Amino acid sequence: MSELALALRDIHKRFGATVALEGARCLVRPGTVHALLGENGAGKTTLMRIAFGMLHADSGTLERDGRAVRFGHERDAIAAGVGMVHQHFMLIPAFTVAENAALGGRGHLDRAATAERIRRIGASTGLAVDADARVRDLPVGAQQRAEILRALMQDARLLILDEPTAVLTPLESDELYGWMRRFTASGGTIVLITHKLREALAVADEVTVLRRGRTMLEGRADEISESALVTAIVGEGAPRAEEAPRGRSSGAAVFTLDGASWADAQGVLRLSPTTLTVRAGEILGVLGVEGAGQRELLRLLAGRLSPTAGLVVRPDRVGFIPEDRLHDAVIPDFSLTENHALAEASRLDRLVPWARHAAATSAILESYDVRTTGPAAIMATLSGGNQQRFVAGRERQRAPQALVAENPTRGLDVRATARVLDAVRDVAAQGGAAVVYSADLDEILAMTQRVVVCFGGRVTDVAPPLDPADRSPYARALLGLGA
């Protein structure tokens, strides 16, 4: 038996109070495509950044080709023949492909020779890219090929690809898979970080599944069933007694999307044309892995984005609890009262009624159980849970009939979670409409009547399964396997 190309054992890693990895293991045999699967935040990227020397493990061992190694810096990993293609490319947009590829070298820079080498490697691998083109002028698929070529020029024999197909068209993805097979056939090794189950099963020889920083499952891809993988990725998720009844509300439409879509400044369609109605008394649950389009969907509903095509009908006032409250919802250095007044900061026609804001802030502290010294406290001095309860209370107060919440319980403990979710439920209970996205499938199923799943910018209505304990339709849609 040959030595392992890469072995990470019992890896622990914390970021402050957050535990990212708790004894994770990943054993990669040479000449294989090894899929590293898991949900958002499962620790996949963190584990591989440790393997690439970008991060340092708190404890655990790392072996390359059977020898124990310590990578203090990316260059140590590069010297050991490890390359990494990051999800957000590490290319310099203002440089040409050749200049990017030459980066990190020494001595005289021979552009012609570098360009020639890129052409040669491109020809032998099928990863063709114009060596003299500026990276910012290239489409993402070509940028990715450039990044892979760069790693190959640094003589990488083990290549870590972080969600490589997230930005590719199906045809480009197929070309990438083809190259991956050729690379491993010639003795190279690939670690493929992905949350797409079908992709992993189609291309990988072996699989490791991470869940909440631990290795849940490992083995040969052709010996593991799809359902076992799904269970390992999303967990058993015992059905909850208080689960909300499935079905559609018959109330008046509060939110209506009619073929609404959104494209970014580069013209990339982030949300495909979507038609959707959320009615009074209804809570719509939204599921989706990172970058699947839910961010754009929620912002269209909340009025933070305007559709690039199609129509969005929504109430004048929509409460919005964004995922990143410190950047999108509050100003940390302002007092609670000032942060309350911010919600009406666009009104320039009169003086700020501070007394009214202070009274309203006190009311929120009371009814949402925000634990602090009073309305004059500085936002930054509150704990995350208290900040989030304040935001939930403020948005409820501002727009009692419509609320959009984006992963509102992220990072909160049980008590804070319950209070924030109550705020969402109250909207529907009082005849309004709420839309809530959460990374936690159980949370969504527990509180919503209807669930849509985002995948690759498309929004799919998922029919409730006959057996309420059956999570597989949601998990399959989340992982791009269809209903």
Place this chain on the structure above:
Amino acid sequence: MIELLLVPFLEAAVRTATPLAFAALGELVAERAGVINLGLEGTIIAGCLGGAAGALLGGPALGFAGAALAGMLIASVFALFVVRIGTDQIITGTALTLLGLGITGTVFHVAPAVVGAGQVIPTTGPIAIPGLSAVPILGTALFRQPLATYALYLLVPALAWWMGRTHAGLALRAVGESPEAAAAAGLSPRRIRTVAILFSGLMGGLCGGTLVLAQVGAFNEGMSAGRGFIAIAIVVLGRWTPLGTAGAALVFGGAFALQYLFQSLGSSLPYQLFLALPYVLTLVLLAALRGRAAAPARLGR
């Protein structure tokens, strides 16, 4: 008649451009690494002082060495704060400029002997290059200049070649565009930025040294006279390239020379108008060249 005006004008343009080009080329290197060194003015005045003190001790050669050392000293403080401690570049640079002006002014008043107040500072005069200096009109302007100017003739193409044709130059530009990408390629952005800042200090110091040892022949309080800030504008006008920066420095040298020219013609206009010329030129050229941004993506961050 034309020659009588043109030759002194061109000679003065190149002479005035020389210290500006030193400072601007140093700033260029720092900015390509993503560092805007507003402490440049402070390194220049420190270079003036170091140059005067060194020259008094051991002649012009030691003067230039003292100028370079003094500039690098200020720059090393800047590097310590900005790269190691991570303070804001603008605020740190401004503080060092004020500090440099303050310390040199204090030395000038407290220990005038150190900087040679009232003494003759040994200086370098112009050296005519045989043959070339006899070329009509341009000969005197380009080839009857102090040694420092000739050093620039070599440095500018060398810097252009280094930035474009060596891996080290590529690494410098990469850090100014994306320190993360540079780190991912195995480079150390902090080390590269530190070296770039020290180089800008060296060049800023030499700017001050040239002022004292090749032009004025004395140290005066505040004699850097805003050259650090003009040098920063020169880098912008030069589109962050060595050749462009050298050209822009020459344009500014010309603006200063034009001011001498108008004054010597005995124009009836108030001379303050001519003094304003280089600064008006800065604003006009910046406005004219706007939008063609070539600035390093991570400049100042």
